[in-house]
Amino acid sequence: MPNLLPAVGWKADLWRGVQTGVPILLASAPFAVLFGAMSVENGLTIAEATLMSATIFAGASQMVGLELFGHRVAPWLIVFSIFAVNFRHVLYSAALGQNVPHWSPVTKAIAFFFLVDPVFAESERRVENGRPVTLVWYMGVALPMYGAWILMSWIGAEFGSRVMPDAHAIGLDFLLPLYFLGLVMGFRNRPRWLPVVIVSAAASILAYRYIGSPWHVTVGAIAGVVLAACLPLREEPAALADVEPATT
DSSP states (O other), X not given: OOOOSOSSXXXXXXXXXXXXXXXXXHHHHHHHHHHHHHHHHTTOOHHHHHHHHHHTOOHHHHHHHHHHHHHTOOHHHHHHHHHHHHXXXXXXXXXXXXXXXXXXXXXXXXHGGGOOHHHHHHHXXXXXXXXXXXXXXXXXXXXXXXXXXXXXXXXXXXXXXXXXXXXHXXXXXXXXXXXXXXXXXXXXXXXXXXXXXXXXXXXXXXXXXXXXXXXXXXXXXXXXXXXXXXXXXXXXXXXXXXXXXXXX
């Protein structure tokens, strides 16, 4: 296996990743506690709630799973619904994979398990700033968040009903979506950002109204991807520079 660590500066790169991941960790912690508390309320044991966070590691999908567990639906439908919510991660891995061609297939398979929404957004932002997505930086962002997600889920399952107030009443359940909104706004300078966001949001709202959860997440994502694929590519300034002006 090739050496995946840079010869010089990998500690600094790792630390930069950790610094990038701290706001993500803080934003997701209340949501993980909320999941843990709701898991116990819906009949899961503390161990089952913690294991679910460790193996699925996707807040929205875990919430969908809890809702379906409560309705005692068929296991295949639960798996299919979680896949529907998480389908956007297939798009994430395809997009990020183009920026890390030096990673081996095994490395990608392991690393992309941690490719949740904010990790993808921060990776894309790093590429935009002209910096490579190294494995140590990536893991510096992802691993603390993963560990904190499991820990806070356990805390929520163990102590949630005693130490956590009504999350819906004080708006804690809105903290993570608010953070995601901030990530989306961070890409507002990209070309075609506004029409893609508008179409994706509109499709998601309509799907939520007429189809229901969790399908609105996938429908909204696909609508945005389709529009982005149909829009014309931006003309590169370098190509224009190659065209010499006509002389008379």
